[in-house]
Amino acid sequence: MSVQSNTKATIMKKSLSSGWPIILGIVLIALTMRSPLTSVGPLVGSIRESLGLSNTAAGLLTTLPLLAFSLLSPFTPILARRFGVERMMLYALVLLMAGIAIRSLGATVPLMAGTVVLGLAIAVCNVLIPSLVKRDFSHNVGLMTGVYSVSMNLFGAIASGVSIPLAHNLGFGWTGALGIWGAFALVATLFWFPHARASHASVRATTSGVSARRSLWRSPLAWMITLFMGMQSLIFYVLIAWLPEIMTSRGLSENSAGWMLSLFQIAALPVSFIVPIVAGRMKNQRLLVIIMTILLFVSLGGLYFGGNAFISLWTILLGIGGGCAFSLAMIFLSLRTQDAHDAASLSGMSQSVGYLLAATGPTLFGLFHDITASWNLPLLLLLVVTALLFISGLSASKNHTI
Numbered sequence: 001m002s003v004q005s006n007t008k009a010t011i012m013k014k015s016l017s018s019g020w021p022i023i024l025g026i027v028l029i030a031l032t033m034r035s036p037l038t039s040v041g042p043l044v045g046s047i048r049e050s051l052g053l054s055n056t057a058a059g060l061l062t063t064l065p066l067l068a069f070s071l072l073s074p075f076t077p078i079l080a081r082r083f084g085v086e087r088m089m090l091y092a093l094v095l096l097m098a099g100i101a102i103r104s105l106g107a108t109v110p111l112m113a114g115t116v117v118l119g120l121a122i123a124v125c126n127v128l129i130p131s132l133v134k135r136d137f138s139h140n141v142g143l144m145t146g147v148y149s150v151s152m153n154l155f156g157a158i159a160s161g162v163s164i165p166l167a168h169n170l171g172f173g174w175t176g177a178l179g180i181w182g183a184f185a186l187v188a189t190l191f192w193f194p195h196a197r198a199s200h201a202s203v204r205a206t207t208s209g210v211s212a213r214r215s216l217w218r219s220p221l222a223w224m225i226t227l228f229m230g231m232q233s234l235i236f237y238v239l240i241a242w243l244p245e246i247m248t249s250r251g252l253s254e255n256s257a258g259w260m261l262s263l264f265q266i267a268a269l270p271v272s273f274i275v276p277i278v279a280g281r282m283k284n285q286r287l288l289v290i291i292m293t294i295l296l297f298v299s300l301g302g303l304y305f306g307g308n309a310f311i312s313l314w315t316i317l318l319g320i321g322g323g324c325a326f327s328l329a330m331i332f333l334s335l336r337t338q339d340a341h342d343a344a345s346l347s348g349m350s351q352s353v354g355y356l357l358a359a360t361g362p363t364l365f366g367l368f369h370d371i372t373a374s375w376n377l378p379l380l381l382l383l384v385v386t387a388l389l390f391i392s393g394l395s396a397s398k399n400h401t402i
Helices: 002-018 020-031 041-051 055-083 085-103 108-136 141-169 173-179 182-198 210-217 220-249 254-266 268-281 286-305 311-335 340-372 376-396
Strands: none
Touching: 020 108, 020 141, 020 182, 041 055, 041 108, 041 141, 041 173, 041 220, 041 254, 055 085, 055 108, 055 220, 055 340, 085 108, 085 173, 085 182, 108 141, 108 311, 108 340, 141 173, 141 254, 141 268, 141 311, 210 340, 220 254, 220 311, 220 340, 220 376, 254 268, 254 311, 268 286, 268 311, 286 311, 286 376, 311 340, 311 376, 340 376
């Protein structure tokens, strides 16, 4: 037993030490996967006034990437099997830079078109990173999931906080504040290029054929993971789109509202790293699902019923609960599958259907606000979504594999 433990520890250590270029590459790519999206929320007011958009149309800035995620996710494993995981991620980074540039041209059509393009790019990375982790770090899935999760959340939080200062204080305007994130995509592209070029084999961290994909769509467990992915994504992207507006309706300044959105994401950082590691060591993750649900109910209830006295506390609890939900969604893709093939297939399925569900959120919530001139109904609906997240999470956390 001791020999087996030592052997496993040696394999784990070797995996991390010899794979540092992949680890750094994953981190750099993860840094670009949320910042182009989270930088929009604080600027919605400026964009809406500049282009004359309604709240419903402004909600499309968050909805369109989710629709792009849903459209491309099921096909990404097939493309990766054809071209290789590393090369597909390189193509995605180039596409991401193009999307950010187009979106920053300052007119409605390029704004929407660029948003779709960058959404397609991020969809590829969303699907393939869990598969890459499963393939190259199978003995360190929890740790590596935590590493790229916290990287995504960190830069997402920074992007939310600096958007208003960049746009107003430094004179970049909303176009420059959105466009600056293309520089980080360029850095990730330059780092990843040699690695993709050196990858001659078409890495098959993808589906193992049509029959495997069909079996996933018939799996109740896969559907529960998919529903969990969709509900946690809906909550996150609704808050990314509208939390600053909710805060300004409570009397906060635009700048303070942007930093509250950053606080929401910063609060998620510790749990984004810790939860995957803890979850990977648990027989099942039901306790984590229960804790996540309590945090979300308390924080959303506080925003609905409370005044401004504890608004920072509700924001922090909301971030912790949301970070826990996101981390569980990511780790389920690895824990509930047997190999990288299944991980890519499940990732494609859950993100396709899940993000399609999530895509309804920002636009509908903007529409409900337009109709009621209040954020009370949207916050009540988020409580209903949290209940669905809890139900699907209990099933997804069972100790089974697909």
